[in-house]
Every structure is written in structure tokens, then in C-alpha cells.
Amino acid sequence: MSEEVRVLVAEDHAANRRLIGALLRPLGFELVMACDGREAVERFREDTFDVIVMDMQMPEMDGVQATRAIRKMGSRGASIPIVALTANATEDDRRRCIDAGMTDFLTKPLDPRALHATIIRAVAVSSGLLAKDAGDDGAASSAAAA
Secondary structure (H helix, E strand, O other): OHHHOEEEEEOOOHHHHHHHHHHHHHHOOEEEEEOOHHHHHHHHHHOOOOEEEEEOOOOOOOHHHHHHHHHOOHHHHHHOOEEEEEOOOOHHHHHHHHHHOOOEEEEOOOOHHHHHHHHHHHHHHHOOOOOOOOOOOOHHHHHHHO
């Protein structure tokens, strides 16, 4: 499945973009990078993706603002899975992400297996191959607890 998955990665730190690329490209994911939330919104407006990986704290427009903007872009924006990335692992941070419209939540430092599993699960749910509540005790929950 991963060879067909287009991922928009919104991350302001170049080192983190390189790390995400190093983790996902060898698995066959096609990645498009954005340096902040505003660029992520523009790239989403111009292109088609299967999932978005969104850092929470970025200049110009943070992950919450970018997610809200994308969610307002009609049915395509309402249905795209958006996975939050954050160094903040509190329940309040998780709730803030979900309230903004993000579909999942991963903490930094990234667990490579959790990142891969969360993206695959998000795409499977989005495409109807997996029920939304299936595997709720899966990768993202364990990553958030780590």
C-alpha cells in the first residue's frame, strides 16, 4: 500500500523533515514537504494527497490553524486524514489536536513503526478499508503514551 501513498509533511525544522523522509521514502511513500502551515495549506490546495503529517508548532501558521483552514476546503479538506506531530504529549495537547480536526496524534521523538502504522491506518480508514474505530488501541495510542 505504501508505494501508492502520497504524504504531505508540514514540518518547520529541516532536520525533522530529513528524518521523516529517511523513515518513509525507503518504504515507498511519495512525500511532499512544506516548511510551515501556510505552505501546507497552499500545497494541499494545489495538489492531491492521501494523508497529511502536520507539526503542531510552526511559524507563519501553526498546525492547528493549518488544519482548520484545510478542513474548510470542502469535502476533500474535510476527509483528508491529518496526523499531528508534537513534542508535547499531554492529554490537553492531544485534545487540542483532535478538536482542531486532526485524525491522529504522534509525539516526538518519532517512533518509526508508529509513524508508518499510523499513516497506513489513516489511509485505510479514509479509503473505507478499515472501520474508524478498528484498532483504537493501535500505533498512535501507544506512541502518545511513550
